[in-house]
Amino acid sequence: MAFNLAPLQNLIDQFERMQGIGHKTAQRMAFYVLGLSAEQAKEFAKAITDAHTKIKQCSVCCDLADEELCPICKSNTRDKSVICVVEDPRDVAAIERTHEYKGTYHVLHGAISPMDNIGPDQIRIKELMARLNDDTVEEVIMATNPTVEGEATAMYISRLLKPLGITVSRLAYGVPVGADLEYADEVTLSRALEGRSLI
Amino acid sequence: MAFNLAPLQNLIDQFERMQGIGHKTAQRMAFYVLGLSAEQAKEFAKAITDAHTKIKQCSVCCDLADEELCPICKSNTRDKSVICVVEDPRDVAAIERTHEYKGTYHVLHGAISPMDNIGPDQIRIKELMARLNDDTVEEVIMATNPTVEGEATAMYISRLLKPLGITVSRLAYGVPVGADLEYADEVTLSRALEGRSLI
Numbered sequence: 364m365a366f367n368l369a370p371l372q373n374l375i376d377q378f379e380r381m382q383g384i385g386h387k388t389a390q391r392m393a394f395y396v397l398g399l400s401a402e403q404a405k406e407f408a409k410a411i412t413d414a415h416t417k418i419k420q421c422s423v424c425c426d427l428a429d430e431e432l433c434p435i436c437k438s439n440t441r442d443k444s445v446i447c448v449v450e451d452p453r454d455v456a457a458i459e460r461t462h463e464y465k466g467t468y469h470v471l472h473g474a475i476s477p478m479d480n481i482g483p484d485q486i487r488i489k490e491l492m493a494r495l496n497d498d499t500v501e502e503v504i505m506a507t508n509p510t511v512e513g514e515a516t517a518m519y520i521s522r523l524l525k526p527l528g529i530t531v532s533r534l535a536y537g538v539p540v541g542a543d544l545e546y547a548d549e550v551t552l553s554r555a556l557e558g559r560s561l562i
Numbered sequence: 563m564a565f566n567l568a569p570l571q572n573l574i575d576q577f578e579r580m581q582g583i584g585h586k587t588a589q590r591m592a593f594y595v596l597g598l599s600a601e602q603a604k605e606f607a608k609a610i611t612d613a614h615t616k617i618k619q620c621s622v623c624c625d626l627a628d629e630e631l632c633p634i635c636k637s638n639t640r641d642k643s644v645i646c647v648v649e650d651p652r653d654v655a656a657i658e659r660t661h662e663y664k665g666t667y668h669v670l671h672g673a674i675s676p677m678d679n680i681g682p683d684q685i686r687i688k689e690l691m692a693r694l695n696d697d698t699v700e701e702v703i704m705a706t707n708p709t710v711e712g713e714a715t716a717m718y719i720s721r722l723l724k725p726l727g728i729t730v731s732r733l734a735y736g737v738p739v740g741a742d743l744e745y746a747d748e749v750t751l752s753r754a755l756e757g758r759s760l761i
Contacts, residue, residue: 370616
């Protein structure tokens with residue numbers, strides 16, 4: 364459904380460009396904006412430009428940061444001898460929610476995927492290697508996604524790291540806690556069997 | 563999941579305030595914004611303020627407009643003797659899509675709903691009555707939603723209009739085209755029986 368009003372149609376188009384937002388949702392969102400007070404609409408627009416201009420990448424771990432260093436790299440209480448390598452800033456947030464991990468992170472911003480023309484140089488592997496020069500790092504935990512691309516990336520990086528004498532580990536595979544065995548796929552189940560532990 | 567970065571968290575909160583947008587979607591939308599180019603982000607923010615400042619209500623029919631009059635009220639080819647009364651600007655767009663209706667509209671911006679403290683004075687009934695003074699209008703079609711509130715609004719307005727000698731009609735009720743009779747609710751079916759026509 365096209366509206367005759369250019370400013371409205373333009374806003375709908377802007378929302379619709381987002382992944383996972385269909386035409387109806389984009390339209391509802393545009394009407395939400397029209398329903399805001401002038402003050403609120405200004406704040407909304409400002410939030411977009413602010414987020415875009417103020418958020419950069421941490422110069423050490425490449426996670427999102429609004430300063431030179433992200434809060435984790437800046438902290439004195441984090442264990443700098445362990446680096447957990449993830450694909451995306453959202454993965455950092457997911458691991459932080461466990462409150463179990465006390466080391467630092469490295470965000471690759473993607474995974475090696477020849478199909479999409481993403482090679483080792485397109486993701487932040489160089490930056491990771493640069494962090495390993497001063498002997499503080501003892502272990503690197505590969506926490507890339509359990510997908511073909513994530514696996515390939517983990518393998519590639521582990522081959523670069525092993526000659527340096529750094530321990531490289533990988534997140535455990537297995538059935539998710541709370542899930543139903545019946546619905547687990549075969550690959551996950553066979554990995555869970557392989558990785559079984561004594562009780 | 564809370565991010566430590568205020569500008570990012572603020573943007574997520576802004577998206578999350580929209581109806582029907584959950585936390586995960588808001589987060590994905592915020593990351594979409596971070597992934598835009600500086601130019602695109604500026605355009606997105608501008609689309610919001612533009613839509614908000616440029617779009618007002620048509621001074622005749624209360625539909626959305628970016629000038630004094632909406633394109634339909636301004637047009638010479640529309641039949642000014644018929645007014646179709648709807649609750650929302652989106653309803654105008656829905657009826658326009660049929661390409662069947664050649665009259666004008668009146669947008670109430672809501673329906674009478676005592677439960678939500680919305681009385682006749684909170685919606686654009688006064689503005690509708692003002693359009694009926696010069697005898698050009700012969701028929702008013704009530705196209706409010708087929709809900710309790712929409713019905714009550716249609717009844718209320720028709721009682722105001724009948725003493726003025728204006729024909730008041732209501733959209734037909736019945737089974738939607740393409741639907742399965744089996745799944746039609748009883749009220750719709752009995753209305754469809756009542757309103758049956760000869761073939």
